[in-house]
Amino acid sequence: MIKIIRKYLGVLVALPFLLASTITISGAFEVPGFNGFAVGVGLTGASLHTKGTETDAEGTVHASNVKDSKAVEYASIFGEVRFTVADRLGLTLGASIIPGEAEFVKESKPDTDLTSTAGGTNTGTSTIKGKISNFQKIYIQPTVRVTDVFSVYLTAGLSTMDIEGKAVLVTSTDFNKTIASDGTHFGVGVMADLANGFFVKVEGNASDYDSVTFTTADSTTAKADMDEESVSLLIGKAF
Numbered sequence: 197m198i199k200i201i202r203k204y205l206g207v208l209v210a211l212p213f214l215l216a217s218t219i220t221i222s223g224a225f226e227v228p229g230f231n232g233f234a235v236g237v238g239l240t241g242a243s244l245h246t247k248g249t250e251t252d253a254e255g256t257v258h259a260s261n262v263k264d265s266k267a268v269e270y271a272s273i274f275g276e277v278r279f280t281v282a283d284r285l286g287l288t289l290g291a292s293i294i295p296g297e298a299e300f301v302k303e304s305k306p307d308t309d310l311t312s313t314a315g316g317t318n319t320g321t322s323t324i325k326g327k328i329s330n331f332q333k334i335y336i337q338p339t340v341r342v343t344d345v346f347s348v349y350l351t352a353g354l355s356t357m358d359i360e361g362k363a364v365l366v367t368s369t370d371f372n373k374t375i376a377s378d379g380t381h382f383g384v385g386v387m388a389d390l391a392n393g394f395f396v397k398v399e400g401n402a403s404d405y406d407s408v409t410f411t412t413a414d415s416t417t418a419k420a421d422m423d424e425e426s427v428s429l430l431i432g433k434a435f
Contacts, residue, residue, distance in 0.1 A: 251419075285340060382403075408420050
């Protein structure tokens with residue numbers, strides 16, 4: 197299922213740029229309400245919250261192993277197709293990608309594990325790191341033009357990304373694995389139209405991602421849940 201979602205997201209990410217080529221070459225692209233397309237770049241500051249639990253092979257849950265909040269910044273590239281629904285009411289379909297990768301958790305803690313020797317323990321430091329890559333997002337934005345310059349809009353979107361988990365554990369065997377995760381995004385923003393088709397957007401989003409589970413060689417499972425609050429500045433050009 198995730199592979200299918202990724203294929204559709206990949207097509208939708210490329211769609212605005214394919215439309216750009218079609219319009220530039222033929223000038224014959226006509227869809228009712230079509231109001232042009234836009235491309236641009238964005239800079240996002242976000243707070244990523246991660247909660248994790250570890251369940252060892254004996255079924256014991258270590259509920260407080262990972263709990264981290266981290267500020268991250270990342271750049272994105274986006275493309276949009278815009279439609280006019282009614283007077284001062286528009287609809288934007290868009291897609292964005294985040295080039296590269298970003299670390300979202302890095303935590304170390306003293307840890308203790310019982311050994312097979314009666315009364316014996318193994319002590320040390322457990323470390324877990326996590327980063328995301330191959331992030332792709334599609335979104336829809338109902339837009340209301342307040343003045344000739346300013347518009348407000350709502351955002352709803354779906355995304356997919358790879359989450360790489362790397363852990364050195366006292367209570368289990370180490371692991372370094374990558375798992376795909378999907379997410380949902382909801383937000384609100386304001387857009388200012390500038391001269392010559394340029395525009396600026398400022399928006400805030402809340403995001404929730406599917407939990408991911410990593411299993412070690414000795415059947416210990418590490419589960420992580422992530423959510424995010426972010427503010428983005430986007431600059432682009434409409435055609």
